[in-house]
Amino acid sequence: MKRKIILFLVFLPAAFLKFSVAQQDSYFGNSFTVGTSLTFIPEKDDDGYKLYNEYTWNTNAAMTLSKRLRLGVQVFNIFSDTFSEKGRHFYLTGVFLHYDLFQMDALNYYLGISFNKSNYLLPEFYPYPKEHNTLTYYGFSKGFEVPFTLLFESIPSSLYFDLGLDFFFTLSELPEATNYAIYIFGINYKFGKGLD
Numbered sequence: 001m002k003r004k005i006i007l008f009l010v011f012l013p014a015a016f017l018k019f020s021v022a023q024q025d026s027y028f029g030n031s032f033t034v035g036t037s038l039t040f041i042p043e044k045d046d047d048g049y050k051l052y053n054e055y056t057w058n059t060n061a062a063m064t065l066s067k068r069l070r071l072g073v074q075v076f077n078i079f080s081d082t083f084s085e086k087g088r089h090f091y092l093t094g095v096f097l098h099y100d101l102f103q104m105d106a107l108n109y110y111l112g113i114s115f116n117k118s119n120y121l122l123p124e125f126y127p128y129p130k131e132h133n134t135l136t137y138y139g140f141s142k143g144f145e146v147p148f149t150l151l152f153e154s155i156p157s158s159l160y161f162d163l164g165l166d167f168f169f170t171l172s173e174l175p176e177a178t179n180y181a182i183y184i185f186g187i188n189y190k191f192g193k194g195l196d
Contacts, residue, residue: 030193033062033070035162037186043127051127052082056182060096064192068100076182078120080129090120090129092137092168092180107144108160114139116168123176135177137168145188160188 039056056079062072078090094116101109116139121132143164148155164184170177 027064027067029063031064031190032192033060033072033188033190035060035186035188037162037184039182039185041182045127052080052129054081054129055079058184058186062096062098070098070100072096072098074114074116076118078129082128088129088131090118090131092116092118092120094137094139096139096141098141106147106150109144110142110164112139112141114141114166114168118168120180121174121176122178122180124178125176132172132174132177134172135174136171137180138171139166139168141166141184143184158190160190162186162188 035058037056037058039054039058041054041056043051043054045051057077058074059077060072060074062070065071073095074093076092078092080088080090082088094114096112096114098110098112101111103109114137116137118135118137119131119133121130121135123130141164143162145160145162147157148159148161149157162184166182166184168180168182170179
């Protein structure tokens with residue numbers, strides 16, 4: 001089953017890429033996006049007691065492949081504080097493909113897929129994240145970008161709020177490994193040609 005998922009993740013972007021670039025190659029590499037976000041997740045048990053706090057700093061950069069398709073890299077730095085250990089550091093890093101579905105009232109709605117390597121293990125029957133250096137995740141994301149100018153007319157139109165959800169599903173063979181989800185609340189900066 002996991003082999004089929006990997007094949008799907010390889011061939012689906014290739015099909016999108018072939019179609020999109022062939023149709024609109026004048027957009028290839030004309031614009032770039034750099035972004036960052038900071039996420040806070042307090043994790044509690046069933047009785048409402050704090051288990052740990054998690055802070056995630058995401059940085060990413062992407063370039064246009066076509067009018068609607070962007071290829072990029074992302075790095076999630078994940079910091080976890082428990083009662084016994086402070087400042088534990090994990091990472092999740094990979095490549096992503098975003099497809100801009102449509103724009104409505106200057107809002108840009110997108111869907112994405114990604115392939116990632118990580119040392120972040122969220123065990124099924126253990127209350128805290130653990131480090132494991134051989135984890136692979138594929139991801140699905142959805143979200144929208146809101147231009148700053150909708151709220152602040154004096155701010156340059158190249159700045160955007162990025163609001164979304166990322167879902168990561170493990171491809172690793174560890175029986176205790178679980179999936180991972182995170183919300184995105186960040187800022188994107190776009191520059192280059194073809195941004196209309």
